[in-house]
């Protein structure tokens with residue numbers, strides 16, 4: 145009891161949100177068995193894990209070089225070896241690890257847990273019968289959890305509510321389920337990322353529950369190594385360390401590694417792209433994981449758009465049989481941009497180019513999705529296009545001028561392994577209007593306008609839409625938020641016409657914000673009043689096509 149008391153002093157409820165997310169019996173088991181039968185000191189270490197994991201999920205700052213020591217990975221490794229240490233110390237079986245990693249979620253049930261702990265303390269101090277208290281606590285917990293989850297609305301992650309019987313609930317103990325892992329590499333034009341997913345499958349035919357995601361990224365993208373492909377292998381090998389630390393060794397042989405490249409490699413010559421893919425394949429082949437056929441490839445733009453749509457609708461609990469309630473997605477990468485949504489009007493389907501309407505089979509029914517990926521319309525490729533530098537290898541001394549940069553600005557801009565000299569127009573017109581005309585050339589006649597976007601519709605926007613909204617001060621990085629296209633326009637105008645400290649930090653901010661407005665309004669044809677949900681993570685999981693690709697891999701939904 146002495147030890148419990150000492151531990152209790154430093155016990156923090158806020159750092160224990162993870163435990164709170166557990167279902168009643170798991171909480172009871174942890175609090176009773178761990179806090180009393182084991183040691184509260186173990187429970188303290190356990191409660192620190194979510195905070196560690198949260199910091200690991202935080203993306204590294206820009207500009208990581210290939211030789212830069214990857215601090216995020218190091219942090220992860222240290223938290224993971226802490227696991228190993230804890231496992232050894234308390235002889236916890238391997239099944240505890242995934243259970244505990246699941247705890248990096250915040251389910252928002254703070255009050256019930258507080259009462260639970262308080263009651264537990266009282267019970268322990270009054271030396272009451274444990275089994276009697278288990279039943280009493282269960283009743284208290286159930287009442288409070290119900291009211292709390294109602295208060296918290298979507299914060300409570302129980303996908304089964306939304307998937308009906310097709311999806312097992314997290315509220316059963318993890319050890320009664322089949323836990324499996326999937327490793328997805330996203331080789332984008334501006335960076336390479338690894339996503340290590342932990343899933344729980346309880347019913348053979350149901351969709352799995354996503355239990356946890358480990359994420360890490362490295363910059364620049366692999367296309368920067370087009371002439372030194374060995375470095376691509378080195379990058380992937382580095383990132384694989386995250387998978388080795390996350391997936392228990394006993395699971396390696398059946399955990400698939402999948403690598404998908406997007407615009408960066410699509411824009412390279414086939415020979416250069418092939419050399420990079422071969423390096424990656426070699427690293428995969430020498431790894432201890434399962435390497436399925438076709439595990440390393442360039443993904444087509446259609447799948448990129450649809451799988452991002454799957455991710456967002458899965459994470460927001462909308463991927464159920466009533467697909468009419470799904471939301472559309474807008475993804476803005478460095479090299480390409482994607483739009484995907486479920487059309488509600490026949491006119492949209494009839495007036496769209498034939499290859500923009502794609503059939504998607506899920507739950508034994510076929511849905512028609514509008515989707516397209518515009519290669520060369522990512523934000524960095526659009527800069528090059530507007531500057532007239534697309535296709536130039538950047539080695540020349542040529543200076544590319546634009547009215548979107550401050551008049552006296554001279555500098556360099558790098559993309560895809562090339563550097564370009566850029567400057568403002570010293571004697572010409574600068575500012576929002578002039579810049580808008582330049583950016584218009586990048587979208588006019590290129591972007592198709594789906595008929596129904598003129599009416600209001602819900603779209604989630606991420607990647608550079610999110611990053612630039614943060615940079616422009618339109619949203620908070622940790623919370624994201626809803627922004628009208630009009631707000632983007634107003635801020636673009638301010639940044640372009642009244643250069644401030646913000647534009648000194650990023651001289652391209654005027655150009656990028658103007659491009660976003662231009663793409664949304666004159667490109668896709670959205671009204672200025674359209675509200676976009678800007679998001680980077682949903683329930684602590686990255687919003688990108690990668691989760692959709694993992695689900696697709698396991699479920700074999702059909703895209704045709």
Ligand SMILES: Nc1nc2c(ncn2[C@@H]2O[C@H](COP(=O)(O)OP(=O)(O)O)[C@@H](O)[C@H]2O)c(=O)[nH]1
Nearest residue numbers: 332333334406407477478479480607608686688
């Ligand atoms: N947070 C987060 N951002 C991502 C992820 N994947 C891509 N991005 C963002 O997407 C943008 C560039 O995407 P990228 O894949 O390089 O471009 P693409 O090759 O043209 O699709 C950057 O803003 C990235 O930070 C992800 O998994 N998580």
